[in-house]
Amino acid sequence: MSAKMVTKGSRVADVGCDHAHTGIWLIKNDIASKVIAMDVRKGPLEKARENIKLYGLDGIIETRLSDGLEKLSVGEADSIVIAGMGGTLTVEILKNGIEKAAAARELILQPQSDIGMVRRFLRENGFVITQEKMCKEDGKYYNSMRAVRDHFSESLIQATPDKKLPDKKPSDKLDSEMNQGNANIFQAVYDEFGEILLKSQNPVLKELLLVLQRKNERNLKSIEASENEAAMLRKSELEQERNIIEEALGHY
Numbered sequence: 001m002s003a004k005m006v007t008k009g010s011r012v013a014d015v016g017c018d019h020a021h022t023g024i025w026l027i028k029n030d031i032a033s034k035v036i037a038m039d040v041r042k043g044p045l046e047k048a049r050e051n052i053k054l055y056g057l058d059g060i061i062e063t064r065l066s067d068g069l070e071k072l073s074v075g076e077a078d079s080i081v082i083a084g085m086g087g088t089l090t091v092e093i094l095k096n097g098i099e100k101a102a103a104a105r106e107l108i109l110q111p112q113s114d115i116g117m118v119r120r121f122l123r124e125n126g127f128v129i130t131q132e133k134m135c136k137e138d139g140k141y142y143n144s145m146r147a148v149r150d151h152f153s154e155s156l157i158q159a160t161p162d163k164k165l166p167d168k169k170p171s172d173k174l175d176s177e178m179n180q181g182n183a184n185i186f187q188a189v190y191d192e193f194g195e196i197l198l199k200s201q202n203p204v205l206k207e208l209l210l211v212l213q214r215k216n217e218r219n220l221k222s223i224e225a226s227e228n229e230a231a232m233l234r235k236s237e238l239e240q241e242r243n244i245i246e247e248a249l250g251h252y
Contacts, residue, residue: 001110001133001135001142001144002022002081002083002108002109002110002144003022003025003026003031003081003083003108005106005108005131005133005144005145005146006026006031006032006079006081006106006108007078007079007105007106008030008031009031009032009033009078010031010032010033010077010078010079010105010106011032011033011034011035011036011076011077011078011079012026012032012034012035012036012077012078012079012080012081013035013036013038013069013072013076013077013079013080013081013104014035014036014037014038014081015038015066015068015069015080015081015082015093016038016039016040016082016083016084016085017037017038017039017044017045017048017063018039018044018047018048018084019044019047019048019051020035020037020047020048020049020051020052020061020063021051022081022083023035023037023048023052023061024051024052024055024057024061027055027057027060027061028055032079034060034061034062035060035061035062036061036062036063036064036072036076036077037052037061037062037063037064038063038064038065038066038069038071038072039063039065039066040065040066040067040068042065045063045064045065048063049063068092068093068096068097069093069094069096069097069100069101070096070097072097072100073100074099074100074103075103076100077100077104078104078105078106079104079105079106079107079108080100080101080104080106080107080108081108081109082094082107082108082109082110082111083108083109083110083144084110084112085111085112086111086112086113086114087111087112087113087114087115087116087117087118088113088114088117090109090111090118091114091117091118091121094107094121094125095121098125102126102149105148106146106147106148107122107127107146107147107148108144108145108146109144109145109146109147110142110143110144110145111143112142115143115194116191116192116193118145119145119190119191119192119194120191122147123191126149126150127147127148127149127150128147128148128149128150129145129146129147129194129195129196130146130147130148131145131146131196132144132145132146132194132196132197133145134194134197134202134204134205134208135204136204136207141204141208143194143197145194185243185244185247186247188244189244189247189248192244192248193205193209193248198248198251199251201251201252205248206249206252209245209248209249210249212245213242213245213246213249216238216241216242216245217242219238220235220238220239220242223235223238
């Protein structure tokens with residue numbers, strides 16, 4: 001699913017390439033012009049070399065033993081693919097190689113967990129998600145996304161003069177705080193479940209939201225009679241989670 005998001009003609013860095021199946025597919029389907037297949041483990045990388053040789057792609061797909069983006073040079077790849085890893089590891093790889101990630105034309109990501117964390121990291125580090133897809137296979141949900149550097153936001157920030165805004169009236173301040181509160185809720189919903197998926201009313205996401213809603217209701221019911229401090233804290237977390245799920249379902 002994620003490989004299909006790669007822009008045709010790209011030089012691709014496949015991070016955590018495993019057996020190089022993605023890179024081989026990209027070349028065989030005339031999508032990538034070159035692939036750098038990277039993995040931190042010697043075993044899978046050796047298997048990748050065998051597969052590359054089997055398909056006669058030795059001169060087009062290069063392999064590198066690399067911890068994340070460590071062995072990639074800045075500007076060497078147009079498209080960076082990170083698929084099949086947990087969200088925490090995906091964020092760690094991007095954070096450690098942020099200069100290289102920012103120099104790429106696109107990031108193609110398919111985190112297996114903590115997807116909200118990945119979306120949040122992208123937003124907070126100047127990336128915009130331009131595509132996102134979701135599917136269900138063998139009872140598991142999968143998300144893939146394409147993100148690009150938000151150059152427009154950067155230029156807008158640089159062009160904005162540094163001047164003091166006029167003082168607001170109390171009513172203006174209250175309206176502003178209310179609007180900010182709503183904006184924070186919307187942002188939390190979009191970070192957690194994906195703005196593109198919600199606005200396109202993705203049916204697979206709706207199915208997941210209903211599953212999460214039922215789970216949330218069960219969890220709340222299981223602690224409703226408890227009044228100790230830990231239970232009250234957990235109840236507050238679950239109520240916040242419920243609000244975000246309900247806000248997301250409001251898109252359908």
